[in-house]
């Protein structure tokens with residue numbers, strides 16, 4: 048690796064002024080302390096690709112905690128978080144941007160898929176513990192050296208050729224989540240696996256290494272999948288490399304359906320902003336064709352209570368909707384409402400695609416666009432004014448009125464009041 052390429056210009060053109068100022072300050076502070084400082088990882092890759100910048104990741108050859116302490120004296124930082132044990136620190140800038148600092152380090156794996164032991168080292172060794180060559184480049188920012196690319200493993204060439212390549216043959220064994228990371232980058236950048244990397248990946252898959260990995264770490268990767276633009280492409284890759292059902296146990300891979308699910312229709316996109324847990328919306332699509340198997344997913348991964356409850360409600364809600372909506376009999380609006388009101392928006396799109404009858408789709412649309420917004424005009428206050436005592440009865444009355452409004456029996460506010468008088472006040 049040499050210092051052939053200088054990316055100072057690229058930095059200046061792609062990083063906002065505040066970030067550049069920070070980079071300069073870090074570079075100066077580091078040299079005063081006799082340390083070398085680098086930007087590393089995704090940011091270097093994305094700079095070279097001309098892609099949008101996210102967070103800044105710095106690595107220093109030296110004590111990152113000491114550097115950050117020094118920096119704190121000169122920077123308008125809001126918050127400083129230090130982790131003594133790992134010699135890492137973060138600062139949060141005024142604009143909310145998070146900036147990470149680490150001491151360059153090596154990691155030792157005691158056994159496959161274990162968490163690594165950590166020890167301070169040179170930048171080269173720090174880069175060597177990383178996942179792929181394209182993520183193993185550093186950009187020096189030490190004062191006087193700003194913009195010098197340090198690329199000991201040929202990341203730049205691989206980036207130009209569009210290749211994902213591991214740094215050594217044990218990479219997937221040390222950390223099987225790299226299997227999933229590889230597929231995510233393949234999908235995102237439309238890259239290819241380098242030949243040796245591909246056979247190492249296939250070996251790792253067939254030796255069942257993902258089974259040894261903590262479900263929590265795999266779940267992290269799953270969430271990252273669903274944050275990608277072209278998730279469908281990644282699912283295809285998961286299937287192609289034989290890890291689809293490892294990641295999504297008992298899920299049914301049906302390409303045509305998945306493609307329809309993940310290439311959202313415009314019509315539906317406006318419901319997407321009601322979705323609270325976007326990645327679960329994705330998981331529901333994966334399991335839509337065999338929804339009851341989603342319980343396998345729930346059992347495998349450490350979900351939060353809210354995530355778990357959403358999945359349970361969606362399974363139940365879609366199941367009930369599929370019984371009611373296609374029915375040939377004449378269904379009242381309030382029946383549709385009562386059945387669908389417990390279905391979280393995470394399940395709307397899956398249900399829509401699962402309904403194959405026109406009539407059923409019309410009914411669901413009616414719920415989405417109209418029924419669920421109908422509310423009684425009168426309120427609890429009006430009921431009090433009519434002389435009723437507040438209590439559980441209020442909810443019952445208001446629900447009843449809502450149902451009658453949905454069915455078109457009650458229309459105006461005076462109809463509602465009359466209804467209350469006749470049925471609850473005699």
Ligand code: ATP
Pocket residue numbers: 087088089090176177178179182183222224225228
């Ligand atoms: P993204 O654009 O998806 O955020 P990134 O490369 O910035 O990509 P991060 O997960 O933020 O991804 O990781 C930052 C850097 O840390 C990576 O570029 C890589 O060098 C290293 N890294 C992350 N995860 C691993 C891993 N499992 N094994 C080895 N190195 C890793």
